[in-house]
Amino acid sequence: MNFSDSKAQFCIFVFFPNADLNTEIKGSLVEEKYDTYIFMDQETLIERVKEAAPHVVIFSPEALLTPMSEFVSQVLSANSEVQFLCVADADQAEALKEYREYNLAGMIAAGEKLKERCVWQVDQVCQTLFRTYQNEDLLKKTEELLQENETLKSQRNEEKAKATVISDSSIGQKIQLYSAATTKDEVLIHFINQLSCQAIYFKYLPTVQSFVATHSHGLDIEAIKGVGTRLEATETAHLLDLLKSGEIPPALAELMKEGLRIGQYFPKPVIVQNSTLTGLDGLFIFWGAEGFHFQQIESDFLIFSLLYQQAHLIKRSEGLDVYDPLTELYNRPHFVHKLEEEIARARRLEKPVSVVCLSLDHMHEIDQSFGRNNRDMILRVIAAIVKKTSRVNDISCRTADSEFSLILPHCGRRGAALRAERLRRIIEAHAFGLGDFKVTISCGVSEYPSLSKGADDLTQSAGQALEFIVGRGGNKVCLYKPMEAFKPDFEVHG
Incomplete structure (x- = not known):
């Protein structure tokens, strides 16, 4: 399940002194599928928090009957996780900065377009909570998988002398043979080397929708390494279901028949678990002499799959705190942390730092027309392009469902705007395999110190620039313009 599908699971309390404003804010949040409730007095809200705590409370200090510190303390004493x-x-x-350590997730500037800003900020907070819950789930799955492996090893020691369902060796003995393999590639190589049949392993590259041969047994790998095929968008729509049924895409079937002269074979997908997302990592194709059947190696393949998944989860858990599982860019909490560091460095060196916020245009239309798998493919391709075009010291992050944020140290606003425009053109020209549909992005750009006063202001101003240009059709870059009275902390030269 992705974040958009999960919004209804997030509960929001709205607390303003103005009944009309309460109703308007609630309406905007309900339209976005959030479970939203409004309150007109502080005591009722506190009692409701005690009964069923929300994820987020949006409030105005004017609505409070007590000092803000007392209100926050009352809510957190009922539930310490409320944002x-x-x-x-x-x-x-x-004055509000001191409340950061008391779950103040953000400040929303009063004034025009308050509803839109409230929705945007709620999206950011709930997106972060959603990723946190995903990470907690992944840690749990990792622990369960490691425990399962330990159980298998214990069974090997306790029942060493007993016969097992695998006729030629116990599960524990076979697992022990993999003891030196610590990475996915090492597990893969060990499995291939001990096969009694012929096989090819095709790595799946979702960003280019292609299968590429990387390993083989019984064939000269140097002769076929890099051989592969690119799939059409229609072939990727239900690819995993197709492979699980024992079939392969027509383009790959053609390669096996005409290119490799292999007629009868047994395809088996290699699947990994990325948090709540189950994804295709690659595809094994097995064949052998007359009379060969996959059942002859099925138990070996199951053990390989278990250990391959374990190696994958261990690697994922090492970067769990900072990486987005879908795009493998940094996540929003890491973005917030690194931006604070870069602002401090910018002040110390009196050098600029810029932020580019970019979002995928027409996300809802893509979801409806091409499905979640193609939507995720597009996000991974955009992430790959962002990484490929980044400088060594740039920090690239996925900060919302369809939004990326780039921290560009020692880069002024003009350089950041040029970088954003280059990205926009590259993505607009990229072939995503969706027929005539053109994938585009919109970008909002801001800079410290010339256009903002600090980390929060820099993020918010880049977001406002993005929101402005999206509202005017998108597929453009917008540079934030501060108020005329704005004074930078220092002058940027050059």
């Missing part, structure tokens, strides 16, 4: 979003004037931002 706060405070709607206030810009001149109150400094």
Whole structure:
């Protein structure tokens, strides 16, 4: 399940002194599928938190009957995980900083387009919570898989003398043969080397929708390495279901028949678990002499699959705190942390730092017309392009469902805008395999110190620039323009 499908699971409390404003904000959030409730008095809200705590409370200080510190304390004493979003004037931002350690997830500037800003901020907070829950689930799955492996090893030691369902060796003995293999590639190579039949392993590259041969047994790998085929969008729509049924895409079947002269074979997908996303990592194709059947190696393949998945999960868990599982870019919490560091460095060196917020245009249309698999493929391709075009010290992150944020140290606003425009053109020209549909992005750009006062202001101003250009049709770059009275912390030269 992705974040968009999960919004209804997030509960939002709205607390303003104005009944009309309460209703308007609730309407905007309900339209986005959030489970939303409005309150007109503080005591009722606190009692409701005690009964069933929300994920987020949006409030205005004017609605409070007590000091803000007392209100926050009352809510957190009922449930320490509630996140706060405070709607206030810009001149109150400094005073609100002390509440960051008390779950203040953000400040929303009062004024025009308040509804849109509230929805955007709720999206950011809930997206972060969603990723956190995914990571917790992945840790649990990793622990369960490691425990399962330990159980198998224990069974090997306790029942060493007993016969097992695998006639030629115990499960534990076969697992022990993999003891030196610590990475997915090492597990794969060990499995191939001990096969009694012939096989080819095709690595699946989702960003280019292709299968590429990387390993083989019984064939000269140097002669076929890199051989592969690219799939059409129609072939990827239900690819995993097709492979599980024992079939392969027509393009790959043609390669096996005409290119490799192999008629009868047994395809088996290699599947890995990325948090809540089950994905295709590659495809084995087995064949042998007359009379060969996959059942002869099925138990070996099951053990390989278990250990391959374990190696994958261990590697994933090493970067669990900082990486987005779909795109393998940094996640939003890491973005927030690194931006604070870069702002501090910029102040110390008196060098600029810029942020580019970019989002996929027409996400809803893509979901409806091409499905989630193609939507995820597009996001992975965009992430790959972002990484490929980044400088060594750039920090690339996925900060929302269809949004990426780039931190560009020592880069002024003009350089950041040029970088954003280059990305926009590359993605617009890229062939995503979706027929006549053109994939485009919109970009919002801001810079410290020339256009913002700090990390939060830099993120918010880039987001506002993005929101502005998306509202005017998208597929463009917008550079944030501060108020005329804005004064930078220092002057940027050159």
